[in-house]
Amino acid sequence: MTGHTAGDPLECYSIPLVLEKEPEVDGMGNPVSGPDGKQKYKCGFRIGGGIDQDNTKSPQGYPDKGVYVTYIHEGGPAERCGLQIHDKILQVNGHDFTVVTHRKAVEYIQRKPTLNMLVYRKGVPAIAKSEPQPQFQSYSQDNYAMQYQPNARLS
């Protein structure tokens, strides 16, 4: 499977997803804060890739330098919002993820508690033409084969 060259124009069907992060809690149910004192959130997925990574080294065999979902935590916010493993993230909160470093991708995702994402998923069909297909009539029917009878008049 071939991939997309970072920086090239891209046009495809994409799946819009809204991920609401979950506040991270410890074993007792108390909220966990980060070093800056702010509430930490978790998204429930892992990403790999970026323009500064070598995708040929990816165990999943990703075809290009996009950012891909490499793991979905069960029962987490990512699973709930419909994100799937191997989805290619195209855009998060307006940021273009087809031309982004790994670090930057992580940063954009960590910034906001809600992620409005557009992803590409394999199997989504290519953009189709909007013209209708002409109808096709098959004429093969047995009643066009003439019945043979002795002395039959052939009509």
Place this chain on the structure above:
Amino acid sequence: MMVHQLSKKEASRHAIMNSPQMVAALVKAMNNTSDLETTRCAAGTLHNLSHHRQGLLAIFKSGGIPALVKLLSSPVESVLFYAITTLHNLLLHQEGSKMAVRLAGGLQKMVALLQRNNVKFLAITTDCLQILAYGNQESKLIVLASGGPGELVRIMRSYTYEKLLWTTSRVLKVLSVCSSNKPAVVEAGGMQALAMHLGHQSQRLVQNCLWTIRNLSDAATKCDNMEGILQMLVQLLSSNDLNVVTCAAGILSNLTCNNQRNKVIVCQVNGIEALVRTILQAGDREDITEPAVCALRHLTSRHPEAEMAQNAVRLHYGLPVLVKLLHPPSRWPLIKAVVGLIRNLALCPANHAPLREHGALPRIVHLLIRAHQDTQRRASISSNGQGSGYVDGVRMEEIVEGTVGALHILAREAHNRAVIRGLNGIPLFVQLLYSPVENIQRVAAGVLCELAADKEGAELIEQEGATAPLTELLHSRNEGVGKESYATYAAAVLFRMSEDKPQDYKKRLSVELTSSLFRDNQNMPWSDVQPPGFEDVGHMMPPADDSYRDQMYQPPHHDSQGSMHSNDMNRGYEHQIPIDSMQGLDIGSQGGSQYGGMENLPDLGPNAQSGDLNFENLESSLPQQSGNNQGMPWFDTDL
């Protein structure tokens, strides 16, 4: 030998026939002797006997058939001839013979005998094959496996004896309904070989060839060298024989389906004129009009001469009769075909006014209403809410889709739009936005898009409460094919509807639309624009979030830094791209992507070219990139 002589005489023949032992003995003698003369005489005797019912029965009962089939391998011509003619008589008149011949392996031997060159012999052999193969799938497959199609096609090409051509064409006809034989016949050049005789004097030969060609035509769409056939078929449309015309129309319809080259050829040999004339002369004979209309429908779209064809239909006075065919007594299959053709004809602006003048619009709307009501009725009756039912083999959803599709194209013209508005089309189209059928949603959005071009139309659309379903469509998560096009239409309608609204509403709307659409990189920068639906989200980071604020950066105009730029009307927070992170990002010179909102509305007509990202088709740049990958890691991060 003596028995043979006796069998030549009438009276003694009866005597022989009436003695089963005699016949059995003959059969035995025929089989077991190594003396050719004996064989010949015995075979001859049986042959004489086979002219009578009793004789046939006697032969059959004595196991004559296997014996005779064995003789089909004989090197002696006269033996061969006796054997085949006796078998022929048995097949014609003796019940049970067919099965017996098949069981005895007669089919394979007969196919092998097709290589002989005596025309009368061949005529009888092919007739035997026809009798054996008719209605019997296994026999057809045996004929195929024995190389029958090739031999039969060769006969059609090589001989001129009418009776042989006729019997062979009948075998081919029988084979042509078998899905395994069809491709083999086509590949052996069957279409062309049969078409050679379409000008023959013998009507029965011409008719059989036509039937066979028609049966084969759906498997022949990838054939080359069709110019001769297509030209002949166009000529045959003028035949006095209605069967011939019917077949010719059907074949043309199939051969022009999805085949650009054939479409162009038919146009070039004046096919349009001939087809229009055929329709005019056929009156209400739907056997003829339906395939002819389908052929015209194929010819008026998706090939280089389509526009010429669309004009030609009008120039040869086709429009009035076509609109007439939308009325009774036309049945749904014909109506569906005509609606599709009118849609294509409407692609040509010169046809807009004439179609309107002949009353196409009210009739199409009427058909739409009827079909729609039918689907509603079925949906309310059936338990699972599915409305799908067939009337005359046509689903009413297809009629809804077809009529709305036609109106979509007709609505390109302002006067037509006024008529459609006057016919109260808009409420119905808005209703159709809720249809469970995606294609119907798409065409409904499309026609509304056209209608929204007029102020009156836009107002009516809004009054009908279309904003809600259109927005819904826009944000729809359906992965189905066509989502992009109706989302595009939906966006366009919403935008056009907003033309009168205050400036900031428009801007906000266009932001939503551009990000939702995610298309056409030239015009729609797809960078840091807010995805839709965001205003409902409660988790807004306050603007005071300075630690994360990135460096401001001026919106570019037409420079090569590409399409990333800031957008300061976001609700509450900003997300500019910092300049430092732009280093090394090759945004490329996407050209002057002016952020002009929807001014550069992409062409939403059916001819809109949208490229596609097909991950399978893109050039792989991986080989080049591998050189740049040295030392770069690959890892993933948990979030």
